[in-house]
Amino acid sequence: MSPLDHKLLRDLWRLKGQAAAIGAVVALGVLMLVMMTGLSASLTETRDAYYERYRLAEVFAPVARAPERLAERLGSIPGVSAVQTRVTGQALIDLPGRLLPVQAQALSLPDSGRPALNDVYLTDGRLPAPAQPDEVLLLRSFARAHGLVPGDHLRATMRGARRSFTIVGLAQSPEFLYTTAPGELVPDDARFGVIWMNRSGLAAAYDMSGAFNEALLGLAHGAGEAGVIDAVDRVLEPYGGIGAYARADQLSSRFVAEEINGIRVTAIAVPPVFLGVAAFLLYIVIGRLVQAEREEIGLLKAFGYTNAEVGAHYFKLILAIAIGGALAGCLGGIASGRAMTGLYTTYYKFPFLVFRLEPVSLVAGVSTGILAASTGGLFVMRRIFSLAPAEAMRPPTPPNYSGSGRIGQGLARVLDVPGRMVLRRLTRQPVRMAGAVVGIGCGMALSAAMITLHAGFDRTIELTYSVIDRSDVTVTFTHPVSSKTLFELARLPGVQRVEAVRHVPVVMRHGRISHRGALTGLPEQPELSRALDTDVRPIALPETGVILSRVLARKLAISPGELLRVDVREGRQPELTIPVAGIADSLLGAPAYMNLDALNRALREPRRVSGAALLIDEGQGPSIHAALQDMPVVAGVSVKSEARDAFVTLMDEGAGTTRYIMGAIAFVITFGIVYNAARVALAERQRDLASLRVMGFSRGEAAFVLLGELAVVTLVALPVGVVLGYFLSFAIAEGFSTDLYQIPVFFDPLSYGQATLVVLGAAVVSGWLVKRDLDRADLVATLKTRD
Amino acid sequence: MTQPAYRTEGLTKVYGEGRSAVHALRGVDLEIPEGEIVVLLGPSGSGKSTLLNIIGGLDRSTDGTAHFRDLCLTGMSDRQLTRYRRDHVGFVFQFYNLMPSLTARENVELVTDIAPHPLDPDDALELVGLRDRRDHFPAQLSGGEQQRVAIARAVAKQPDVLFCDEPTGALDSQTGRAVLRVLTDVNARLGTTLLMVTHAASTAAMAHRVIHFADGRIREVVRNETRVSPEEIAW
Numbered sequence A: 001m002s003p004l005d006h007k008l009l010r011d012l013w014r015l016k017g018q019a020a021a022i023g024a025v026v027a028l029g030v031l032m033l034v035m036m037t038g039l040s041a042s043l044t045e046t047r048d049a050y051y052e053r054y055r056l057a058e059v060f061a062p063v064a065r066a067p068e069r070l071a072e073r074l075g076s077i078p079g080v081s082a083v084q085t086r087v088t089g090q091a092l093i094d095l096p097g098r099l100l101p102v103q104a105q106a107l108s109l110p111d112s113g114r115p116a117l118n119d120v121y122l123t124d125g126r127l128p129a130p131a132q133p134d135e136v137l138l139l140r141s142f143a144r145a146h147g148l149v150p151g152d153h154l155r156a157t158m159r160g161a162r163r164s165f166t167i168v169g170l171a172q173s174p175e176f177l178y179t180t181a182p183g184e185l186v187p188d189d190a191r192f193g194v195i196w197m198n199r200s201g202l203a204a205a206y207d208m209s210g211a212f213n214e215a216l217l218g219l220a221h222g223a224g225e226a227g228v229i230d231a232v233d234r235v236l237e238p239y240g241g242i243g244a245y246a247r248a249d250q251l252s253s254r255f256v257a258e259e260i261n262g263i264r265v266t267a268i269a270v271p272p273v274f275l276g277v278a279a280f281l282l283y284i285v286i287g288r289l290v291q292a293e294r295e296e297i298g299l300l301k302a303f304g305y306t307n308a309e310v311g312a313h314y315f316k317l318i319l320a321i322a323i324g325g326a327l328a329g330c331l332g333g334i335a336s337g338r339a340m341t342g343l344y345t346t347y348y349k350f351p352f353l354v355f356r357l358e359p360v361s362l363v364a365g366v367s368t369g370i371l372a373a374s375t376g377g378l379f380v381m382r383r384i385f386s387l388a389p390a391e392a393m394r395p396p397t398p399p400n401y402s403g404s405g406r407i408g409q410g411l412a413r414v415l416d417v418p419g420r421m422v423l424r425r426l427t428r429q430p431v432r433m434a435g436a437v438v439g440i441g442c443g444m445a446l447s448a449a450m451i452t453l454h455a456g457f458d459r460t461i462e463l464t465y466s467v468i469d470r471s472d473v474t475v476t477f478t479h480p481v482s483s484k485t486l487f488e489l490a491r492l493p494g495v496q497r498v499e500a501v502r503h504v505p506v507v508m509r510h511g512r513i514s515h516r517g518a519l520t521g522l523p524e525q526p527e528l529s530r531a532l533d534t535d536v537r538p539i540a541l542p543e544t545g546v547i548l549s550r551v552l553a554r555k556l557a558i559s560p561g562e563l564l565r566v567d568v569r570e571g572r573q574p575e576l577t578i579p580v581a582g583i584a585d586s587l588l589g590a591p592a593y594m595n596l597d598a599l600n601r602a603l604r605e606p607r608r609v610s611g612a613a614l615l616i617d618e619g620q621g622p623s624i625h626a627a628l629q630d631m632p633v634v635a636g637v638s639v640k641s642e643a644r645d646a647f648v649t650l651m652d653e654g655a656g657t658t659r660y661i662m663g664a665i666a667f668v669i670t671f672g673i674v675y676n677a678a679r680v681a682l683a684e685r686q687r688d689l690a691s692l693r694v695m696g697f698s699r700g701e702a703a704f705v706l707l708g709e710l711a712v713v714t715l716v717a718l719p720v721g722v723v724l725g726y727f728l729s730f731a732i733a734e735g736f737s738t739d740l741y742q743i744p745v746f747f748d749p750l751s752y753g754q755a756t757l758v759v760l761g762a763a764v765v766s767g768w769l770v771k772r773d774l775d776r777a778d779l780v781a782t783l784k785t786r787d
Numbered sequence B: 001m002t003q004p005a006y007r008t009e010g011l012t013k014v015y016g017e018g019r020s021a022v023h024a025l026r027g028v029d030l031e032i033p034e035g036e037i038v039v040l041l042g043p044s045g046s047g048k049s050t051l052l053n054i055i056g057g058l059d060r061s062t063d064g065t066a067h068f069r070d071l072c073l074t075g076m077s078d079r080q081l082t083r084y085r086r087d088h089v090g091f092v093f094q095f096y097n098l099m100p101s102l103t104a105r106e107n108v109e110l111v112t113d114i115a116p117h118p119l120d121p122d123d124a125l126e127l128v129g130l131r132d133r134r135d136h137f138p139a140q141l142s143g144g145e146q147q148r149v150a151i152a153r154a155v156a157k158q159p160d161v162l163f164c165d166e167p168t169g170a171l172d173s174q175t176g177r178a179v180l181r182v183l184t185d186v187n188a189r190l191g192t193t194l195l196m197v198t199h200a201a202s203t204a205a206m207a208h209r210v211i212h213f214a215d216g217r218i219r220e221v222v223r224n225e226t227r228v229s230p231e232e233i234a235w
């Protein structure tokens, strides 16, 4: 080993605290990159494998009632490789001990054999026996949520008829990775059930013998989806087809894709912030090392070491820290990626797990870690190159404090000697002090942005369920009904207020982009279910035109004044053209709002509503629920407190978990930065401080010189951190927002207060660690050597 | 021995500009023959270190020329100067300038690693009588010991020229003599040209040639007809 490598090792050992802190920052950035990309790759892989093994359809074609013989015609459409027809129907499940029945979907399974498409994964029990119309399979997550097991009985209402079934098995299905209560966006296992039963039995219940009301299609490799959908629509049109749609638009599939995409976006957007901080730290630390070793660098050059050789020596130091950090990050990333994938697998109810380690992400992790560190290092290299070898011949020149300035002289009269030393250093080396301030400011910003993000999540929940939606109960009707129905609701004892809503399922198109969603019609001055933007201002609903949420407008690439094509997917299925009247920031989902009257006018269906928001007297809840259940037009009732709970669960369990990890990482980084700043200050002043001690200053007085500087720098850094954090929180909130929910950014003083405490806490701990080292320092050794 | 090791003409060095300019060298014409011990004497601030730095390839002149054998130092690029120092020159500095994080032996290896014909580092330390202290760090050595390690380091590469800037400045008489003994031995055994700056006029007695420096100029060059050994020097 060459002597320079010995020096390298000893330098590393001497700088171990700082090296570890910087290495940790690099490691965390890399960890996140590896974990998140590994996670998104694994989830994608697992999902795809699941879809493939259980043959999830690629095109779904709902229809009112089509004769079974059409299956053959669908199968002969070019590009279609498999067809499976089935019967589906709405059902209400009565559960003992529950006031409200739960909405459910009943699906048929072939009387014998496995379905060609949309197979189920049987987890418990067995399939319904042929010719047993009373045996059902139940979606496992739903069964779990209600403690149901095979052998239990299930009471359900189908087309108005009360029936009793026996649960013979539990199943999972790629079609229902994500279940939501009808009309809601947030997944909830408990409030939506799926029942599978034999085709003949189900057909009898829904009057579908010899017919089907949904066709599932598989596509040949390379077949054009859009062409097939058009062809299917043409075949099913005469039978009440309401428009086939691709797998990407299937509810569960869409949400899963959306969440995986969210993870991927975070994986790309957030780690660079951390790695940037690491680069900055390395720049500061190595820069200071080079400054302190000026003479040694000159000496090496005097001996005939080339710039490249000297540069390489310091660069190796950087690389050692970066590679160490990056490798640790990779290992950590693999471990935590595995753990997170396990977590997500349960969350998404995948029956198996394909853990995919992206070799690319490891390489990318290590190389970005090294790249970031190198960037920091490159700036230092310039200083090494420009150092003249003659430096070595000169005695160490004391830093010039002669220009400390007027403030110094004015204040000097008030301060004692240590106080003056602190002050002079601050005013004399403004660039270095600014570096420390910006560094600590970055840490503060990172913490503040993460805490703000948490507050943003809470605010989303708060706004959605307390401000936007002030109702207690939402009623969904089986079909659009006359607004007179609302009077019936209003007459129920305990109902204090009733407000109309109309949701119309539509496909919105602009140019070649389309989006399956719904138009939401609201009354002129809604009080219960309101359209509000992120600033809690009511969104005015104009006489004509539609107000799009920003996410939706972005997806459709449309702006106010342009025309939106709307294919209605209910009733007579008219095709409308509606101008975009405005764009609003929304929190949950991607809504498109219209004035209720304007919507009904466009549909030529005056005074129709599809649901209602109710404000009720809690005390009369049970009787109201009982009454609602007896109304034949009521398809479902959702209680807001349950919806809210589901949302909180989503934020804490799903994609929301990563914010906790990132929050923890932000704290570690903040600490790393502050600790480094303190170490650098100690290293730069060690000789001065030892001299002070030799001259008879006490430990406390010497420490004051050092810690006073740290305190001033930290205090100055706080406002810098507030400003940086404000901007950073936009970037991070953007990374965490999905189509499903948007995280608003707002200035939350409490978050900044907490971030301030984090920074001050880090400063106190760092100061204590550094003071401990200072107290232990060997005076003589310090004075004898240069560093 | 027809060609001198060094030849300078009108060598000038100005630090800074305008009113604050310092004229450290004001036209130095000088010849240093191969294999000689040359001592530079002169008051503080007279430009001795500056001259050493320039012909040692550490710094650049403002004007004039300097040659080492056939090489024109004043026209060299940074890269060429590095090459020159690496292949031909050894330094002993006024302030010991050891790497604090390397042991004595490693400090010597620092130079032997990149030299074309180095001594064994242990042998070099033996020369200065510090072989048994080779695993000690600079902080564990006295000032004189540190300076001897610095000499071992400079000698170990067996350079053509050895530059010493006040090598005994911080040493007591006995250690100082020991250091000088090492230097004269190296000169005698290896034929190394030695250029040494000193404040102690008595040291000049061991040189072949003494250059008196004042105010950035050579005032006088004296050839010693008889030289004394380091042990006889009055301290």
Ligand SMILES: Nc1ncnc2c1ncn2[C@@H]1O[C@H](COP(=O)(O)OP(=O)(O)OP(=O)(O)O)[C@@H](O)[C@H]1O
Pocket: B015, B016, B022, B023, B024, B042, B043, B044, B045, B046, B047, B048, B049, B050, B051
């Ligand atoms: N980097 C520099 N910038 C400005 N002036 C310098 C610099 N280096 C040296 N000088 C000036 O050049 C002059 C010559 O300096 P030099 O170091 O060569 O003197 P010296 O003869 O070696 O003195 P000493 O015996 O004290 O070491 C001095 O006046 C010194 O102040």
Ligand SMILES: [Mg+2]
Pocket: B048, B049, B050, B165
């Ligand atoms: Mg000098």
